[in-house]
Amino acid sequence: CDLPTPAELLEEYNLASARGALLRAGAMELTFRPRHPSELRALLRALAFHQLIFTARLLPDGSVWLLLDGPASIFATATRYGLELSKALAVIVGLGEWTLTAELREPGKPSAKVHLSSKDPLVAPRRLKGAWVSDEVNHLAAQLDAKGGRWEVSREADLLVLDGQSVVVPDLVLTERGTGRRIGVEVIGYWRRSSLVRRLDALGKRAPMNLIVCVSKRLAADKEAPLEHPNLLWFTGVISAKSLLEQADKLAR
Numbered sequence: 001c002d003l004p005t006p007a008e009l010l011e012e013y014n015l016a017s018a019r020g021a022l023l024r025a026g027a028m029e030l031t032f033r034p035r036h037p038s039e040l041r042a043l044l045r046a047l048a049f050h051q052l053i054f055t056a057r058l059l060p061d062g063s064v065w066l067l068l069d070g071p072a073s074i075f076a077t078a079t080r081y082g083l084e085l086s087k088a089l090a091v092i093v094g095l096g097e098w099t100l101t102a103e104l105r106e107p108g109k110p111s112a113k114v115h116l117s118s119k120d121p122l123v124a125p126r127r128l129k130g131a132w133v134s135d136e137v138n139h140l141a142a143q144l145d146a147k148g149g150r151w152e153v154s155r156e157a158d159l160l161v162l163d164g165q166s167v168v169v170p171d172l173v174l175t176e177r178g179t180g181r182r183i184g185v186e187v188i189g190y191w192r193r194s195s196l197v198r199r200l201d202a203l204g205k206r207a208p209m210n211l212i213v214c215v216s217k218r219l220a221a222d223k224e225a226p227l228e229h230p231n232l233l234w235f236t237g238v239i240s241a242k243s244l245l246e247q248a249d250k251l252a253r
Contacts, residue, residue, distance in 0.1 A: 163202040
């Protein structure tokens, strides 16, 4: 077999150590300066691919601030969530200039903080790419393509800046044939009620296009009751293309 070199083994050890620490993390703050807009798009899609709860905002100096929930912040499936977060760290490490601060929580012990940055000896196992599309989104896109009709579906979405700060990358964009009216489709992974409220509040303030937010009832990270909103589409298993198109028709009126 091909054995790693001592340098490669050390790189894997350092990254695994950082990943292990984040398995006990609560709230995390990440700040980075994109080298190109495509880098921000790829990062947001990667975080959504790993179904993480996060908020992204543009800062006046051109950098981006993100607030992510850690596994210690949610009430259920924390182990699975923590594993997805550890995978996402390998993506974050591939950014240019970044800093991350996380609060570590362990039962019976005082909380502590961990600070990581692009200056630490952490090496990404692979380059950051934009091809982060879940099977769920691919299945939905195929359903929409098959139906055709009033709406044309596209997987190439630009960054949306809501309320002048919050950044969103839709998974899909529906374009109405004839009028050119566009509606974005965003598929949310794990969620908590407060994060949905913030997203919907931002959407109501000078949004460049309408947005349908698809939310899984099974991936709730808190016990609060679900919201009801015209821009929300709840689903249990797979997302219904029929329900999505019906909602798009209502928003387009």
